[in-house]
Amino acid sequence: MNSSAPPTPASPSTPGDPRLERVLFVHAHPDDETITTGGTIAALVEAGAAVTVVTCTRGELGEVIPDDLAALRDDPAALAVHREGEIAAAMQDLGVDDHRFLGSPGARTAGLPERAYRDSGMVWRSDGVAGPTPDLHPAAFCAAEFGEVVSDLSAVVQSVRPTAIVSYDEDGGYHHPDHVRANRVAVRAARLVGVPYFAIVAGAESAEGPEADALAADDTVFTMDARHVAPRKLAALRDHRSQVEVVDLPGGRAGIRFPHGAVEPVTVRESFRFVSEPTAPEGVSxxxxxxxxxxxxxxxxxxxxxxxxxxxxxxxxxxxxxxxxxxxxxxxxxxxxxxxxxxxxxxxxxxxxxxxxxxxxxxxxxxxxxxxxxxxxxxxxxxxxxxxxxxxxxxxxxxxxxxWPRLRGGSAGGATPPGDPTRASSVGAQPTGDRLDALPDAKGTPQT
Known part of the structure; x- marks a missing residue:
């Protein structure tokens, strides 16, 4: 990745070419990939990069907007099937030919039977952000064993050997439990193999004043100008019509109306922050x-x-x-x-x-x-x-x-900085219980 965009290929030619960027996007539900990263996905595909999109759940608990789909509002299984069709259409409009649901073939640990991670659901808290639902389903994404989920995503990493992994920041963008867990899982999978991790910077395009200045001064933030592929993103957004509605805004801009009524402009510049591996404090072994x-x-x-x-x-x-x-x-x-x-x-x-x-x-x-x-x-x-x-x-x-006072080797293997063409050459490690550092999951409890 360079200072103005996520990874772009130096020479999109033969399969296996180490100079070809291979970017793995990890999202929680169908439509998330288009809303927050659709422009980047389409731009990367257009530039010749290999793009893989992994969706962790089928969004069974999403709120259905149009009345002609009202029958799906109380039928999670039917909504899941419908949203599978929506994301398939969106992938086609964005140009992605490698989309996988976590737990399905190609995104499942070898030897384990196929499984579907269910939407964990959420409730709106009094402070206006999402929170966990009090009645978590046993098959929910947030109820699954953390190691199993990481292992499933690692199967994708081994398959595609990404040069970068993109997903949410620590709060998942708006604290949805599935988004938060997707962050934890994607970060862990990236750390296990030393692949650079990039977090989506929410609201970067609309930032003003000191916040905008801080983003501009942060040399770890990379912005993709996706205006040239905006029609692709808009088409993909319209594919997700059960969850979002594309509306016209003043000034000729397009906006997105969400199920809870909020309307936001469609972003044509998408920003990401390179998240370096944290250094263990002195004395922590x-x-x-x-x-x-x-x-x-x-x-x-x-x-x-x-x-x-x-x-x-x-x-x-x-x-x-x-x-x-x-x-x-x-x-x-x-x-x-x-x-x-x-x-x-x-x-x-x-x-x-x-x-x-x-x-x-x-x-x-x-x-x-x-x-x-x-x-x-x-x-x-x-x-x-x-x-x-x-x-x-x-x-x-x-x-x-x-x-001896101190006897310690070099770094324990952080992610290689962006720009190294060999950074994905060692992909293949499987996560084990001893390698899974304690990280909080979407429910705020440590995962070990």
Whole structure:
């Protein structure tokens, strides 16, 4: 993406060309994609970019506007089918040939049966913004396991290998629970594979005064001028006639009338903010970001690894090679280097002394056990110089690694800045419980 628009292709040619922009839009309900990003979608398609639109629900609980569709107002299942047809028509008008419903084939975790995420519904709060409904349906998008939803979206990411993912900001634009959850899911899917994430900037076109100045000064905000594809966006909006009505406004502009009566101008300039991966505060380790199960697993594996390295080092520390007639304690040197690499690597990887400390317990524990003579009288740690150096060396390695003030590698893998043509080359990681950092879902509770 550049300073004036979301990603555009350098050369829309052969499939698989790393220079071709592949943009994944994640939206909550049919019509959201057109209202907030329709111009950008049409402009990207026209420029030759590969565009995929994922819709999380079928909008079963949407409010139906026209009276000729009144029969759909009390029939969520029929409305879902109707809105499937509306978004199919809208995709055609926008030029999109890759649209998927989350949970359906192509947007479902391999091996799991197909499922439909139901509209979670919303209520208007007294402050004029949307809030969660008190009677959440068990099949609702916001009631689904967070990890399952992320895994389904990750299946799309693996399939299309996007160079950018676009969805809502943290409040979902107007706090609709499905929009908020779509944000959490899209952000997580983007972070798992290091794909740049762009949040829709609501109301950017109508911003005035200090707000407009702040947006103009923000170099992470990118604006797509979609006036040249405005007819496509208007046609797609008219396709969603069960939910929105296109009306004429003074000055020759078009507007959108929503079910609750509000009328807003149709945006022809759509803005997005690049959302960088937050940096963990100083002193917050990778262990602190893991789930309880993940921490227990890491500690158990570290203990086992320390014990294994201790046994291997004890067995090999007496080995020597002869150079120029002089014996060299090659086994001892290698055993100490292996121990140092294990403990330093664990501390660097997790940014914490805890995992390295547990591995050190396993390492020293193995030495204590092997110090004892076997029933046959043989010993792996005889009373000689290499054995003493091995024992003292392990203590020095443990003290050095655990006592060092700071031992941490580089960034834990944030999204690559826009403009890097290779940023999507590593897509393919599957989310697991231990990789899902705690983020609030649409109900305000942590998801782990």
């Amino acid at each position: 990778e262990m602190a970001r893991m789930t309880t199960g993940g921490r227990v697993t890491a500690l158990v594996l570290a203990l086992a690894a320390g014990a294994v390295f201790g046994m291997i080092g004890t067995v090999m520390h007496q080995s020597t090679i002869t150079i120029g007639g002089a014996p060299i304690w090659s086994g001892l040197v290698l055993a100490l280097l292996m121990s140092l690499a294990l403990l330093a690597g664990l501390r660097s990887l997790f940014g914490s002394r805890a995992v390295a400390g547990v591995a050190a317990v396993g390492l020293v524990g193995a030495l204590v056990v092997l110090w004892q003579a076997s029933p046959g009288g043989s010993v792996l740690l005889p009373a000689n110089t290499p054995a003493y150096v091995w024992l003292v060396g392990v203590v020095v390695v443990v003290t050095l690694v655990l006592g």
